[in-house]
Structures are given as structure tokens and as C-alpha cells.
Amino acid sequence: MTISRDKLIAWLEKLSGVMRDKRDFLTELDAAIGDADHGINMDRGFGKVLEKLPSLKEKDLGTILKTVGMTLMSSVGGASGPLYGTFYMKAGMALAGKEEIDASDLVAFLKAGVEGILQRGRPKRGDKTLYDVWAPVLDTVEAAIHDGASVKDAVAKAVETAEKGVQDTIPLQARKGRASYLGERSIGHRDPGAMSSCLMIRTLHEILIT
Amino acid sequence: MKKLINAVGDVVREQLEGMGLAHPEFKVNIDPHFIGRADGPVNGKVALISGGGSGHEPMHGGFVGEGMLDGACPGEVFTSPTPDQMYACAKAVDGGAGVLFIVKNYTGDVMNFETAVELVHAEGIPVRSILIDDDVAVKESLYTAGRRGVGTTVLAEKILGAAAAAGYDLDQCAALGRQVNQYGRSMGMALTSCTVPAAGKPTFELGENEVEMGIGIHGEPGTHRMEIKPVDELVTYMVETILNDPPYTRTLREWDLESALWLEKEYTDTPFAAGDAVIAFVNSMGGTPVSELYIAYRKLMKVCKAKGISVVRNLVGNYITALEMQGLSITLLKTNNEILKFWDAPVKTPGLRWGA
Numbered sequence: 001m002t003i004s005r006d007k008l009i010a011w012l013e014k015l016s017g018v019m020r021d022k023r024d025f026l027t028e029l030d031a032a033i034g035d036a037d038h039g040i041n042m043d044r045g046f047g048k049v050l051e052k053l054p055s056l057k058e059k060d061l062g063t064i065l066k067t068v069g070m071t072l073m074s075s076v077g078g079a080s081g082p083l084y085g086t087f088y089m090k091a092g093m094a095l096a097g098k099e100e101i102d103a104s105d106l107v108a109f110l111k112a113g114v115e116g117i118l119q120r121g122r123p124k125r126g127d128k129t130l131y132d133v134w135a136p137v138l139d140t141v142e143a144a145i146h147d148g149a150s151v152k153d154a155v156a157k158a159v160e161t162a163e164k165g166v167q168d169t170i171p172l173q174a175r176k177g178r179a180s181y182l183g184e185r186s187i188g189h190r191d192p193g194a195m196s197s198c199l200m201i202r203t204l205h206e207i208l209i210t
Numbered sequence: 211m212k213k214l215i216n217a218v219g220d221v222v223r224e225q226l227e228g229m230g231l232a233h234p235e236f237k238v239n240i241d242p243h244f245i246g247r248a249d250g251p252v253n254g255k256v257a258l259i260s261g262g263g264s265g266h267e268p269m270h271g272g273f274v275g276e277g278m279l280d281g282a283c284p285g286e287v288f289t290s291p292t293p294d295q296m297y298a299c300a301k302a303v304d305g306g307a308g309v310l311f312i313v314k315n316y317t318g319d320v321m322n323f324e325t326a327v328e329l330v331h332a333e334g335i336p337v338r339s340i341l342i343d344d345d346v347a348v349k350e351s352l353y354t355a356g357r358r359g360v361g362t363t364v365l366a367e368k369i370l371g372a373a374a375a376a377g378y379d380l381d382q383c384a385a386l387g388r389q390v391n392q393y394g395r396s397m398g399m400a401l402t403s404c405t406v407p408a409a410g411k412p413t414f415e416l417g418e419n420e421v422e423m424g425i426g427i428h429g430e431p432g433t434h435r436m437e438i439k440p441v442d443e444l445v446t447y448m449v450e451t452i453l454n455d456p457p458y459t460r461t462l463r464e465w466d467l468e469s470a471l472w473l474e475k476e477y478t479d480t481p482f483a484a485g486d487a488v489i490a491f492v493n494s495m496g497g498t499p500v501s502e503l504y505i506a507y508r509k510l511m512k513v514c515k516a517k518g519i520s521v522v523r524n525l526v527g528n529y530i531t532a533l534e535m536q537g538l539s540i541t542l543l544k545t546n547n548e549i550l551k552f553w554d555a556p557v558k559t560p561g562l563r564w565g566a
Contacts, residue, residue: 027409035428037289040408044286073325074242074294077263077285081292082321120321173353177317178430180354185431 001151003101003208008061009053011207012068016046018203019196029192033179037078038192045076045084060099065092065109079177080193082120083130090116103145106154110138121176128172128179128186130193133165137201152208159205162198169194211410218407222264222286229271233560236274237302243291244299245271245282251305256374256383257281259299260312260367262319263288265406266427269364269530272561278371279312279559280305287406287533288428290318296326300335308336308380312367312387314359315343324472327465336380340387341462342366344394344541346452347424347433351460358426361491361541362394364529365553368562372555390549392479395455397424397448398539400495401438404429404532423447427495427532427539441502445509448540453482453517482544484518489525489553491541496531498538503527506538514542523553529561 003011019026019042026039048071056064065088073085094112098105114134117123123131140161144154167190174186215221223240230238230245237246244261251257260270261283270282280303285291300309309330313323323339330337342359351357370387378386400422403412406429413429416422421444424433438444459478466473482488492507494500503526514521522545530539545553556565 031409031413035288035430036406036409036413037286041286041289074292077289077292077322078318079290079321081290081318082325086325120325121317175353176355178355178426178428181348181358181426181430183354 003106003151005057005061005064005099007207008064008101009057011204012049012064013053014207015200015203016050018199019043019046022196022199026192026196029190029195032189033174033182033186034192035178038080038196041076041078041080042196045072045081048075060095060097061101062092062094062096062098065089065095068092079121080130080196083117083193086116086120087113087134101151103149103151103154106151107142107145110134110141114138123176126172127176128169128174128191128194129176130191130197132169132172132191133162133194133197133201136161136165155201155205155208158201162201166190166194166198211405211407213405213407215407221407222284225264226271226284239298239302242295242298243284244295244302245274245284246299246303247274247276247280250280251303252280253305254307255305256307256378256380257300257303257305257309258312258367258370258374258383259283259296259303259309260363261285261291261296261299261323262314262316263290263428265533266531268528268561270367273364273367273559275557275559276566277375277555277557277559278367278562287408290316290322293322293325293329296323297329297333300326300330300337301333304335308338310370310374310380310383310387311337311339312363312370313339313341314363315341315356316358317355319359324463331465331467331470336467338380338384338465338467340366340384340391342391342394343460344391344396345426346395346397346455356460357458360398360427361396361493361530361539362391362543364493365394365489365491365525365541365543366390368557369549369552371557372552375555376552386548388477390543392477393544393549394541395452395479395482396539396541397452398426398432398495398537399423399444399448400425400432400535400537402497402536404496404535406533421537425537427530429532429535441505442509445506445540446513449510449513449542452540452542453514453519455481457481482519482542486544487520487522488514489523489543489545490514490521491525491529491543493525493530493539493541494528495535495537495539496528497534497536500527503538506540510540522550
């Protein structure tokens with residue numbers, strides 16, 4: 001199976017609803033170790049994405065993802081705006097002209113997106129950021145596809161990895177962002193960016209199994 | 211939450227609309243949000259742009275005008291502005307001599323401005339950025355995002371504004387900006403937290419007899435909590451922390467115009483020493499009355515004198531705030547003849563004005 005344009009659009013549409021529903025939850029996670037705006041910012045950004053979707057229904061996947069990236073970049077702000085913005089823009093460049101996402105496209109999508117996060121934020125694993133979800137997710141998907149898994153099964157495995165990635169941020173002391181100023185007080189909390197990343201992957205899986 | 215606002219989502223836009231009406235010398239752009247000079251762009255002058263979350267007024271919008279900034283990009287309250295704002299602002303205010311971004315060191319601000327640098331560069335406009343990271347409450351940069359950008363930002367915007375007006379080119383402005391940043395050190399404290407409109411409740415709670423020491427400018431918790439003491443003792447602690455601050459080393463990223471790449475460069479700030487001449491800046495976080503700032507300034511002068519530091523200029527008032535937070539920050543900036551000349555030069559903005 002592949003991820004069709006309709007599925008991709010359905011994912012983004014559902015994701016904007018998820019960000020609306022989880023707005024206060026993400027903001028509370030951020031209040032514990034950051035500046036209490038992550039849910040507000042993600043909701044604003046994906047609300048803008050939702051407004052753009054009707055104009056994208058005939059476009060190729062690269063254009064759709066690039067538009068999502070530009071929209072997030074210009075509406076989210078904070079640290080997550082440039083990180084997610086770059087992720088989707090780079091992913092879009094990797095899928096230029098494509099009408100659907102097959103197994104190798106899925107790897108290319110993630111690889112380009114994660115490379116974008118690295119260029120923009122220069123995170124390392126264990127810094128307690130959204131990279132602590134995307135780095136292991138890329139590894140998982142790459143390995144699964146290499147072993148012959150379908151797109152759907154690879155994404156299912158990615159969900160498990162992402163959930164674990166979020167939990168694994170709990171004992172970490174933040175070394176990036178405003179949470180880093182709390183020093184040891186940042187330990188014991190889930191990273192809000194890791195959580196919003198996990199929501200993206202979980203929602204993609206939900207779309208693929210419906 | 212009790213605030214003089216309408217809808218929470220309209221706070222930044224309505225504030226900008228009001229500023230445009232109050233100050234005909236501004237050109238306020240609503241989509242995307244930025245403030246420029248009505249008489250801009252100034253031909254042949256390096257254009258200075260700063261920006262950051264809203265809630266720190268008068269910084270940065272209030273510092274747009276003759277002898278200071280050419281443009282300011284306000285984000286949502288305490289949230290970095292976005293690259294499309296900076297890009298649109300840069301295109302609007304560039305007078306042909308290039309654009310210098312003045313950026314406070316917060317992860318979000320840095321990433322959004324770095325993206326903007328790349329966009330502006332791609333447009334063929336010469337662009338550089340300088341980072342302000344002067345908050346001595348953050349001790350090291352290895353395990354944190356580095357020192358935050360606070361009070362020195364205001365002083366740098368004034369000094370660079372005068373330098374640009376005097377004909378400094380883009381490289382000279384950037385070099386002076388980096389020197390000012392290396393010469394400046396700040397520390398802040400709070401008596402109360404503050405309430406971000408979208409959050410609806412104070413960011414942290416402080417007991418009746420507690421102060422939060424080592425705060426930034428976003429209502430975030432500081433380095434530690436202590437019992438409130440007479441202001442003389444608090445000011446002594448803060449000024450001595452600044453004056454005794456050891457050398458500070460970190461690696462900063464600088465845009466290379468030729469290769470169009472970010473290059474890393476290490477900088478070490480040297481400590482203050484007896485005999486230094488400084489500009490002393492006592493700043494209210496928004497809710498502390500000016501009367502209390504002067505009590506603090508009185509003690510600051512005594513501590514500096516005892517340490518052999520001569521305060522040659524000062525600035526006392528509300529300049530870089532955190533909404534309605536009570537508290538103050540202290541900045542000391544080592545000076546030389548070049549910096550003093552630009553500090554004394556005329557400035558004509560709603561937030562800072564003399565000699566013009």
C-alpha cells in the first residue's frame with residue numbers, strides 16, 4: 001500500500017483537530033518546563049494549515065508538504081515554528097512531483113525532514129527535544145522498510161517508537177530551549193515538542209488504518 | 211485574570227494598531243506584523259531590525275525611529291516572531307546598505323532569525339545578525355541554550371542606531387554590536403510573576419515574602435528563590451554578581467556572506483575590572499514604580515564606587531519589561547570613547563529620546 005494524496009490531506013485535516021483538542025494538554029506540559037505556549041502555538045499553526053488545505057487538493061505531495069511547512073513557519077513562532085516548518089518544507093522537497101508515498105518515499109520523507117530539524121536546531125539525542133522522537137522514528141522506519149515491511153506496518157512501528165521516545169524524555173535534563181535554564185528541575189517531565197511530534201505520527205497511523 | 215484587553219487573540223494586533231495611531235512617525239504593517247519608520251527606508255544607511263515576543267514594551271517597537279531601529283517585528287506575547295515578518299520588514303526598510311538583525315538569545319528567536327537571514331540573503335540583500343547574550347544568571351553554555359539576551363539589548367540598539375546613522379557600514383555595525391554584547395552583563399529579579407493573556411494565569415507563584423532571583427524577561431522561573439530583603443541588600447547581591455562574573459566563553463553562529471553558510475566562532479567575555487567606566491541601566495520589569503528604581507540606583511552607585519567602577523552614564527526606567535511583573539534588572543556596560551559618543555548621539559523614538 002501507499003499513502004495517497006487523499007490520505008495525506010485527511011491526515012493534515014485530522015491533525016489540526018488533534019492539535020485543537022490537545023491544546024491545553026500541550027500547554028500544560030510546556031508550563032512545567034518551558035513558557036506555557038506550545039499548545040497555543042501548535043493550535044494556531046495547524047488552524048492555518050486547515051485553512052490552506054482546500055487550495056491544495058489538486059497539488060502534488062511535495063507542494064502540499066512545502067505549503068504546510070511555510071504555513072507553520074509563518075504562524076507558529078517560538079522554537080517549534082522553525083523546527084516543524086523546516087521539517088515539512090524539506091520533506092516536501094524530497095517528495096517533489098509525487099502523487100503518492102510508497103515505502104522508499106516514506107524513508108525519503110522522514111530522512112529529509114529529520115535532516116531539516118538537525119540543520120535548524122542542531123539538537124543531539126538526549127537534549128530533551130522533539131528530536132528525541134524523530135531520530136529513533138527514522139531509524140525504526142528505515143529498518144522496517146529495509147526488512148520489507150509495508151508502509152502501514154512501518155508507521156505502526158513508528159508509533160511505538162514515538163510513544164517510547166516521549167517517555168524516554170522524562171528522566172532527561174533539558175539542554176536546549178527555555179527548559180535548559182531550569183537545570184535539574186527539567187527532569188521528571190515529558191518534553192512538549194516530543195509529545196506534539198508523537199501526536200503527528202499517531203494520527204498518521206490512525207488515518208492509515210481507517 | 212484582570213487585564214485591559216478585548217479578545218485574547220487580538221492583543222498584539224490591537225496594540226500595533228494603537229501604536230500606529232499614536233505615532234504617525236511609524237509605518238505599521240499588520241499582515242505580517244512589523245513596524246517601520248514612516249520616513250524610511252533611509253538611503254545608504256545600514257538598516258537595523260530587532261524583534262522578539264510582545265510583552266516587553268517599549269522594546270522593540272518603541273525604539274523605532276531616528277538614531278535607533280529602522281524596523282521591529284513583534285511576535286505573539288512572549289513568543290518569537292516568525293521569519294516571514296522579518297523578511298517583509300527587511301525588504302521594507304533596507305536602504306541599500308544592508309540589514310543587521312539584533313537578536314536576543316532565546317532558542318526560538320535564534321532559529322526564526324536564522325531562517326530570516328537565509329531568506330533575506332537569497333533576496334540579494336546583504337544581511338548580518340548579532341546575538342545578545344548578557345544574562346549572568348545563566349552560568350554556562352554547555353548544558354543550556356546559553357545566556358539569555360536581556361538589558362544589554364536596549365543599550366546595543368541605541369548605540370548601533372547612532373553608529374548606523376553616522377555612516378558605519380554593515381560589517382562595522384556588526385563588529386560594534388558584538389563588542390557591545392561582550393561588554394554588557396545583566397541580572398534580573400522578580401517580586402511577582404506575570405500573566406500571559408493566552409494562558410490566563412500567572413506563570414509561577416511567589417510567596418508573600420519571596421523573591422525570584424536570576425529571572426529572564428518571560429515570567430520564567432529564575433535561578434533560585436530567596437526571602438525578600440531590603441533593596442540595598444538585593445542590589446548589592448546583583449551588582450556584585452555582575453562585577454564578579456568570571457570570563458564567559460561560548461560558541462556563536464555567524465552568517466558568512468560569501469559562502470552563504472553559518473560559521474561557528476568562539477567568544478570569551480572578560481570580567482569587569484577596577485577602573486572601568488560603565489553605563490548603568492536600572493530597568494523595571496513593568497510593575498515596579500520608578501521611585502523604587504531610584505532607591506536601587508542609589509545603592510548601585512555606592513557598590514560600583516567601592517569596587518572602583520565609575521558610572522559615566524545611566525538609564526533608569528521601564529525599557530525591557532515582562533508585562534506587569536514587579537521586579538527590576540540591572541545592566542552594566544563597559545564603555546570606551548566610541549561607545550560613549552554613540553550613546554550621547556541624538557535619538558528620537560517614542561521609547562527613548564534625547565538631543566533631538
